[in-house]
Amino acid sequence: MSAFHFEGLVWHWPIAIYLFLAGLSAGAVFFAIMLKHFKLFHEAWHSPFVQAAAIIAPVAVFGGLGILVFDLTRPLDFWKILVFYNTSSVMSMGVLVLMAYQVVLFAWIACVFHVRIGQLLGNRLAIVRQLLNWLVLQEAAITGILVILAISLGAYTGFLLSALIGFPLLNNPVLPLLFLISGLSSGAAATLLGGVLLRGNPNGVEVRFIHGIEIPLILVEIGLLFTFFAGLILSGGQSQVAALNALGFGFWGWIFWAGVIGLGLTLPLAFNLWMKVSADRKFAYVAVTASFSLLGVFLLRNFILYTGQMTGT
Amino acid sequence: MLVSKRQFLKGVGALLTGVSVYGATRTLQADSLLQPEAESETKYAMVHDENACIGCNACVQACRETNQIPEGVTRVKIERRGPFGEYPNQSYRFSRVSCQHCEAAPCVRVCPTGAAYIDKETGIVAVNSDRCVGCQYCIAACPYQVRYIHPETRTADKCDFCQKSRLAQGLQPACVEACPTKALTFGNLKDPESELVKLLKAKPSYRAKVDLGTRPKLFHIQTIDGEIML
Numbered sequence: 001m002s003a004f005h006f007e008g009l010v011w012h013w014p015i016a017i018y019l020f021l022a023g024l025s026a027g028a029v030f031f032a033i034m035l036k037h038f039k040l041f042h043e044a045w046h047s048p049f050v051q052a053a054a055i056i057a058p059v060a061v062f063g064g065l066g067i068l069v070f071d072l073t074r075p076l077d078f079w080k081i082l083v084f085y086n087t088s089s090v091m092s093m094g095v096l097v098l099m100a101y102q103v104v105l106f107a108w109i110a111c112v113f114h115v116r117i118g119q120l121l122g123n124r125l126a127i128v129r130q131l132l133n134w135l136v137l138q139e140a141a142i143t144g145i146l147v148i149l150a151i152s153l154g155a156y157t158g159f160l161l162s163a164l165i166g167f168p169l170l171n172n173p174v175l176p177l178l179f180l181i182s183g184l185s186s187g188a189a190a191t192l193l194g195g196v197l198l199r200g201n202p203n204g205v206e207v208r209f210i211h212g213i214e215i216p217l218i219l220v221e222i223g224l225l226f227t228f229f230a231g232l233i234l235s236g237g238q239s240q241v242a243a244l245n246a247l248g249f250g251f252w253g254w255i256f257w258a259g260v261i262g263l264g265l266t267l268p269l270a271f272n273l274w275m276k277v278s279a280d281r282k283f284a285y286v287a288v289t290a291s292f293s294l295l296g297v298f299l300l301r302n303f304i305l306y307t308g309q310m311t312g313t
Numbered sequence: 314m315l316v317s318k319r320q321f322l323k324g325v326g327a328l329l330t331g332v333s334v335y336g337a338t339r340t341l342q343a344d345s346l347l348q349p350e351a352e353s354e355t356k357y358a359m360v361h362d363e364n365a366c367i368g369c370n371a372c373v374q375a376c377r378e379t380n381q382i383p384e385g386v387t388r389v390k391i392e393r394r395g396p397f398g399e400y401p402n403q404s405y406r407f408s409r410v411s412c413q414h415c416e417a418a419p420c421v422r423v424c425p426t427g428a429a430y431i432d433k434e435t436g437i438v439a440v441n442s443d444r445c446v447g448c449q450y451c452i453a454a455c456p457y458q459v460r461y462i463h464p465e466t467r468t469a470d471k472c473d474f475c476q477k478s479r480l481a482q483g484l485q486p487a488c489v490e491a492c493p494t495k496a497l498t499f500g501n502l503k504d505p506e507s508e509l510v511k512l513l514k515a516k517p518s519y520r521a522k523v524d525l526g527t528r529p530k531l532f533h534i535q536t537i538d539g540e541i542m543l
Contacts, residue, residue, distance in 0.1 A: 008458060010449050071448075072446050072448055073467040073468070074447045074468065080446050081448070084425070084427050084444060085425075085426075086424055086425055089423050091423065091448065092425040095425065145325070148325055163422075163423055164423075164454050165419050166419070166456030166525070312458070313525065
């Protein structure tokens with residue numbers, strides 16, 4: 001059985017990229033909100049890390065949606081997904097969340113950067129300024145809704161696959177949680193990487209804060225991965241076959257152990273712990289750690305998508 | 314500000330919990346149980362007698378011609394396993410792979426646009442190709458792997474019991490008519506006088522993957538010859 005082409009394969013790598021980008025966008029927003037709420041407050045818009053998140057989140061979600069649309073066999077008919085809804089379809093509900101998420105995302109970005117936008121506007125476009133002022137008044141509500149939508153979007157990337165009842169590896173209740181947590185950690189990594197590339201201080205309060213959350217996040221992710229596969233193996237039957245097939249010595253087994261567990265989780269965890277005790281963080285440490293995290297999450301999406309479709313019931 | 318946010322979050326949280334609990338309780342079976350639709354008098358089903366089937370593929374060819382199915386895809390396949398036993402007492406086992414017209418169809422459940430639907434009049438799982446955008450979610454969701462993308466329309470397609478080609482004219486599906494050994498029986502599951510119901514009551518049958526709760530309406534009568542499966 002070839003790793004990328006086998007009988008029964010329906011969804012291939014574009015879907016993995018889409019799931020990766022949607023999770024990444026949700027994660028970046030989540031951490032930007034946390035940074036503003038707990039550390040930066042009204043100074044958030046000065047922070048290169050919040051700026052990075054404000055760029056990454058919309059670009060990632062648009063990129064993901066673009067890939068999704070071009071992956072349809074009839075891309076020009078994509079609008080039908082927006083018009084017709086099926087309440088029992090995870091995809092329909094996900095599209096609803098995605099639409100709402102994008103609107104609220106831009107509202108939130110407008111709130112955070114309202115001072116800068118106001119400077120740019122000057123005396124022009126009084127209506128936009130009024131709208132901006134109104135949005136700023138609603139910031140608490142916008143932030144709350146955005147947190148909920150970001151978490152929904154992160155979990156949706158997993159629910160999309162777990163609705164496929166014919167594949168025991170995918171039809172697994174832990175999958176949405178696993179994808180949510182890994183999506184959050186990819187968002188954290190993207191925010192850090194973008195922040196230091198925008199000349200953010202690699203030893204700044206933002207990096208310390210995100211790294212503080214990243215360590216428990218990685219530990220939870222390892223626990224969820226263990227639960228995911230232990231649950232499959234203990235269920236026996238085709239679930240066990242699917243789990244052992246995925247974790248074996250084939251191509252995807254190597255991707256899992258070396259890529260996801262090694263590069264994506266163990267190394268970032270080690271770096272994070274090391275940086276916590278060492279006095280200060282340098283650009284290279286932060287960038288490399290974040291890159292490994294991102295690579296690990298990307299490989300995890302591909303691994304789950306492909307190995308999940310390898311064994312049906 | 315803080316108090317209003319807390320109240321807001323509480324409200325939204327409660328709402329979301331309610332919605333998700335409601336959603337989670339709607340299992341596959343519950344979908345059809347919750348909707349006491351106006352009971353139709355017709356519910357089509359099919360029986361494939363694997364004792365009679367000789368694997369001649371006449372059904373596949375008839376389906377292809379009747380429904381204009383292009384090369385490369387097919388609505389029905391006959392899978393051959395074997396040979397079992399020693400010459401001259403060898404036998405093969407044939408099984409039909411085609412849409413099972415599930416009562417709780419996973420493809421219908423996942424379709425984002427409602428392009429996959431169950432026809433209320435006949436119980437046939439059908440495709441509204443005008444609505445299909447080709448996301449292939451239904452293809453991935455179908456545990457029987459019988460859906461495909463039609464190369465010309467670029468939409469999802471599969472067996473519809475010849476609903477659009479022959480049923481409307483009062484004819485039997487093409488595969489049933491073409492079968493030289495009368496291995497296929499098609500009929501109304503709700504009519505106790507139908508050949509189909511009489512056959513199902515006379516012979517033991519099985520259905521594929523019933524543990525998934527999809528309640529398929531393609532019945533198989535297992536060969537007596539052939540392998541014993543563990």
